[in-house]
Amino acid sequence: MNTTDAVLFETIDGVTTITLNRPERKNAIDTAMWSTLSEILQEIRNDSSTRVVVLQGAGNAFCAGADVAKSKHQEHPIPRLRRIGDVALALFELPVPVIAKVDGVAAGAGANLALACDLVVASSRARFNQIFVKRGLSIDFGGSWLLPRIVGLQQAKRLALLAETIDVDEAYRLGLVTWIRQPEDLEGFVAELAGRLASLPPIALAQTKSLLNEGVGIDMPAAIRNEAAAQAVNFATEDAPAAFKAFLDRSDPPIYTGRWSVR
Incomplete structure (x- = not known):
């Protein structure tokens, strides 16, 4: 596998942890990281030893979305966007439970990365933003399908059209978050949850x-x-x-x- 230091993964006792590891960029995902994520998800799909996946970000952020600062490409955007969409679909369709461990910002594709997971555990300092329109873009990474199904059409329009940042309490009220924990309790809670899921059929x-x-x-x-x-x-x-x-x-x-x- 073409792994990089920007995306880490390890499997211990049936729990595979994927870490977006660019804390200096709030774990914004560049082209190489999209490719690495695609390879990791394919390997997990074919690996019967993985019973649960935990997706997290390094440092004080979950994921700030796609790295628009590195968005100049010679390649046409359609194949690039297809690869991003393939990652969203592969994550959503993984045949094992996936837990998003969200600490800090989850914005744009990063917010929808969390929503494509099955369960979202967020720290009390987490915040969410469908930032796309503020970057001159429309919603992606499956957000147009995921968001209205989770929060309803009217709230989905509000979040996507206004690109408002919401705190974790509102995210919980809207159904974007499954549990809220204090930052110091986040690791232990997710580990216990992953262990429970890994023990099931x-x-x-x-x-x-x-x-x-x-x-x-x-x-x-x-x-x-x-x-x-x-x-x-x-x-x-x-x-x-x-x-x-x-x-x-x-x-x-x-x-x-x-x-x-x-x-």
Whole structure:
């Protein structure tokens, strides 16, 4: 993999942590970082040892968005924007839970980077901004799809059209943030949350995430069909029978493997 010091990642006990590591630029993402993120997400998708992903920024910021200071390119913008869009889609579709750990600013593509995650844990000093129009741009990184589904159309228009900075309390009220913690408690809370998720059945988690993501765009009959198909897959793993047995025996939860076990 073509990793760089600007994007770090490591896997410990099933938890893969991705760190945007340009604190001097508030972790703004340049062209090389987009490519590295794409490669990392592809590797995670193909790595069964990863059970949970934590996405964070180094220093006192989550991500200030795309690095517009380094935006002069010879290349046509369409392929560049396609690569950025591919990262958004790859993150959203990862078959494992993804936690955004947001401390400090999350702006533009950085804000939508957090929204493409499944859960957002923010510090009390976090702030969010759909900065695009103030840069002469329209919303991207999946924000036009994510934002109205999370906060509703009217609030999405307010945030995107006015490019207002909102604090973490308002972000929580709007549903952009799942939990708020003090900065000194952020690391421990996210580690505990990631550990809880990593201990759960991976196939059931992956399918639950997929069902919820797809469910917002389909009718209920289609959702019911998707649920039935997903349960058939769960019944063919070692995890569902082990969970049922532990429940009936009133024993501790088993160690879930996600292994296929057709009977």
